[in-house]
Amino acid sequence: MKLKWGLFIASMSILVSFITVRAPVAELKDPSSPAFTNRNLVRGSTGGDVYELQGRLKHLGYYHGPIDGIFGWRTYWAVRNFQYRFGIRADGIVGQQTKEKLYRATRNYRATRSHKGSIMHYSPRGRITNNDIMLLARAVNGEARGEPFIGQVAVAATILNRLEDPRFPKTIPGIIYQPGAFTAVSDGQIWLSPNSTAYKAVLDALNGWDPSDGAVYYFNPATASSKWIWSRPQIKQIGKHIFCR
Template structure:
């Protein structure tokens, strides 16, 4: 009997914790590490410099020196020392990710930015513009819905819609990428599909003629 409890009680606790974790993890905050780019990286470096942990010139590239500075900062603040800027370190630095300099005016821009944010956060800038361009290209293809919303919310079309990443916190870069894509920039070269070869098992998509490879994504017709 006692053994039973000893087995079940922890299991149960694990079960309920898992429920909680799943709910919290649903929309996880982005983290920044060596190789990350973007406005937030610059902000991080500026803060670190102001606090005396970072010696270099703040730019928007997270390099080895940035990592070292982050580690020193984390050690001083009693945070987990891993050199990765997650939500805790961001908070300790006093950086609010949600800061937006200006809100896009067209609703399409907003939605497109959200889709790019969910699908291609962390990709190189042109990779983000290309994902936006694929969505725009689809609205002009007779085989697809004609509106941005129709294309993005087509069942099964985008994983970011299925796993809720589309609702994740919007970063500034995807907003710029969305503007560029709607203004006509198309680094994808007229693609209407893209996939991550490391994650896709769909045979059909592999058979499409490849146009380009940008970052982790393959763009095709």
């Protein structure tokens, strides 16, 4: 009986020791660690979170290239230099530790859109998400496929200009899916996979290039049947589209 009681006491001591040692480790894990993207970013990554990565690195003086949402060699070396300076393994991969360090180092960073080339990861009406970028590329592909590249950028810019106009919905999906707003939605071309040119046009528009000069409407004069659209003040014609206010 004494032997069994001794074994029980010993077992309980080991269990208590295990709990005492292990509990603080669990408390150190923070599932809500701050970061600006849910995925790891590597050379070749693209999207809105790469825009923000480049903007934050530029804010700290590590990145000196164009903020274009494309993780190329300049971004790679900027990440490595940041990692080296902050005591992180300099592998050029934006993993959780790098994201957390960068987020904390640029806590007050806010990106804005301007026509002088700064990025648009936040618009006056909210954040531009990766899903927004893909939807914009689908719209450009459906509306302006075959147009000159500058015309495709102008279409993307026109959609973005509507975000800043109180007459239109406050989100990219709301603008694009507004009833009767875009032919590509009506005829189903919005569901075609966008090509790389459409995606690049969206990135250039997000980066501040607006060949439409502030237009919020455009139409093809060869196919437009609405008298109302002809009444809008015209700005310019690019390819087959007339852009207007």
